[in-house]
Amino acid sequence: MTAPLLEIRDLSVTFAGRHGEALEAVSGVDLTVNAGELHGVVGESGSGKSVTMLAVMGLLSPGARLSGSIRLDGRELVGLSDRQMRRIRGARIGYIFQDPMTALNPLLTVGDQIAEAIRIHKPQVGRTQAREQAVELLRLVAIPIPERRATQYPHEFSGGMRQRAVIAMAMANEPDLLIADEPTTALDVTIQAQIMELLERLRRDKGVGIVLVTHDLGVVAGAARSLSIMYSGRVVERGSVDDVFAAPRHPYTAGLLASLPQAGTRVDRLTAIPGSPPPISMRPAGCSFHPRCAHAVEQCRIERPALREVGAVTVACHRAEELVSTGLMQLSGADA
Amino acid sequence: MSAAVTRNAGRRAMLPQWATLPVVFGGIIVLLWVVVGITIPLWTPYDPTMLAGGRFQPPNASHWLGTDALGRDVLMRTLYGVRHSLPIAALVIFCAVLIGGTLGAIAGFVGGLVDSIIMRLVDVTLSFPPILLAMAVTAALGPGLGNAAIAMVIVWWPIYARLMRAQVLSVREREHVEAAIAAGATRPRVLTKHILPLCWSPIIVNATMDFGQVVLLAASLSFIGLGAVPPTPEWGQMISDGALHFYRWWIAAGPGIAILSIVLGFNFLGDGLRDFLDPRSK
């Protein structure tokens, strides 16, 4: 069997804090994405999901320390020089940013910015040729009248159109992997659906592997086949979307699911998980989730749970089996 | 930005922070010059207008910066020069703040036609390149250090008028002012007791920053021949002398370095303070 498209093994990322102390933003993360697969990475802000993705791109600030392994098609990326990484960024991996308002350079036309992405990696492509390709890419992401749109500046685009342009830019060199970091968060709900539909089409037609980073389980539900849930810099649950949604094993996942609006019902107040994630510098011992967990026992405070297979999913919770058996999680109402 | 907030926050929380290297460095230079200016008659070996030795002597053991075309000691003249530059600058800034501040406060407080007239005057004055206006005024009044000072006040007052007007306009909206008006305080009393005390701090900061520029402009006017008249050991005047004999570099070197150091001192001070006041640039 060939190597997976993206394989992250035991990745940890440490930053230096204000007073020189080490802050571990990401701890021992494993993640596997196959070609043509859409994998969801779900977590609240500060869970380490964006840091993990920036680590894949080699775009962390110079002070960050990496350990573990990131392989793209079997090739190790950790330890590559910036010059080597530059040949991968934008060529093998495309990156889609959260806010299309700020991810486009306001002073360059959209066409120029896409053409730039092409010419950085294929200097032999002529200027006019690159512009033609840029127009084709805008057509690919379903922007109407792409010839005219290519000559316009970002501020002349609506939010959804900008995000399409950002996706076109990420797709410029037909990468094998797209990393979409909260691609729909800044957009209106109806536009969100269109962007997700576009990503799905790119996956299907172009066979591109996609990592969809989001805090919104609902977004993943419609698009992804498999997902990883992150909390406090760790993966706490991983499995196929169907399995996880049907029977979440981790109390955190269950909480996230419970906070989803139920199909068909109009809720004024969502069931939210009490409390908020701890800041990096104050992560508790044991299971990081225990201060917010209704089912925490003494063991959770002391011993950090390892990821293990429970039923169809992989989960990091000491009480994964009993919590399901005692039927505490009959909450998975959201339809996949 | 409100004055009171800046000042109070600045005093308590930031005191160690704004004592940065540039601020300390600039402060020391300025302080040194002030000390020299005050004490120099007590320890000087030569009178600045006295002929101390041969003409055009390059720097040597008895005349560290050499002597000028008349045989006067350049170092002594340079050190005495600060007794003209700093008091003039202080006087100019003081008068400009007083006049500009008063007019700006009246414009902001009274409003209406008075405001329009004063502010149009400000606009017109600020439409001139500073040195040209100063030259024209000095030429009209007749050359001399006093007239140059008047010219510089005319150049600088509009800056403080604008600042003060903006301050008054923002402070006027505060609750305690409205309370005072409601309590029946007279208008002059409201202005002097309730508004003005809160307006000063940004003006003082700005005045500190402008000091260097005033020293530079005063020296420039003297250099052109519109400021200090010959026997006076004024820096611009001395450089003008040195320019006639610029192959003898030392004649202009003393006053040149003096101007550079004192303006640099004020600029360091101002630059450091601005960094501290404007978080964007830090």
Add this chain to the structure above:
Amino acid sequence: MTTYIVRRLIAMPLLLLGVITVAFLLTYFTAADPLTSIIGERQMNNPAVVEAARERWGLDRSLPERYLIYLGNLVTGDMGTSFRTRQPVAQDLMVRLPATLELVIAAMFLGTIFGVVLGVLAARFRDGPIDNIARLFALVGASAPVFWSGLLVLFIFSVQLGWLPGPGRIDTRAVAPPFVTGFYTVDALLAGDWAGFRSVLLHLVLPASVLGWTVTGIVSRMVRASMLDVLSQEYILAARAKGAGPLRVLIHHALRNAMLPTLTILGFSFAYLITGAILTETIFSWPGIGSYAVAAARGLDHPAIVGVTIVGGAAFLISNLLTDIAYALVDPRVKLSQQESS
């Protein structure tokens, strides 16, 4: 933004009228009798000469009369006659304007390039030694009196090292290129006079550097601040995510955006350059408006002083206005709002 520019355009003539009025009044209320500088001290005792001169120069009329006459003449481009050169002031200024413009443009060019480079380096290596050196260099430039630093560079590079020519616009033995634009560089090129062009260019180096240094600080501080601002934007990260190299990110993406706020202070630096040009021209025997202004002020040549002051004020006002317009043209966001509202 558009309405702002329109407002500025409307205010322009009014401000200009204010400038003219102030400049005119200044010489009217002069302490020294301008006649002294016209006919000389000795002739002041000769009533016939005094009376004739008074009438000839219109000094016998009332203030409003003289003001209206001056305004009327100004409209036709007549600024009166210089007491000193006995030439029409407007003509004197026209002849000298190109020299000043050539110097100021060269200084602006050098100052901006150096300022931008320093600012970019300072932002890129923020708080490091390069940042501090750039800051010191900029502050010294803003603090050094040009009338001394000019002398110093003349002494070092011309007298001691002999690398560059001394004062003046062109080699004293050379003939000035035939007048077309008044810019010696351009005229020498038009005449195909390469030796002359070289000489003119070399003569420009020292004064333009000294003068340009004064604005290096303003430009570099501004570029540094806006570069730091821009570098933290997401589109910079996006450019790196495309695989763009560090230089491309810094220049193509960051600097372009950082130049926008920098444009706004170019008008401000122009004020510095006018101030500096007056003094620099005096040091370098540069036959421009600055040295003319100094000579006029020294000689109490009132028509010339008023003329120079008006021209300087106009240049000042126009440069500030141009800065605003340039800002509107460069930023596509502003351009759009213009199209929409017009």
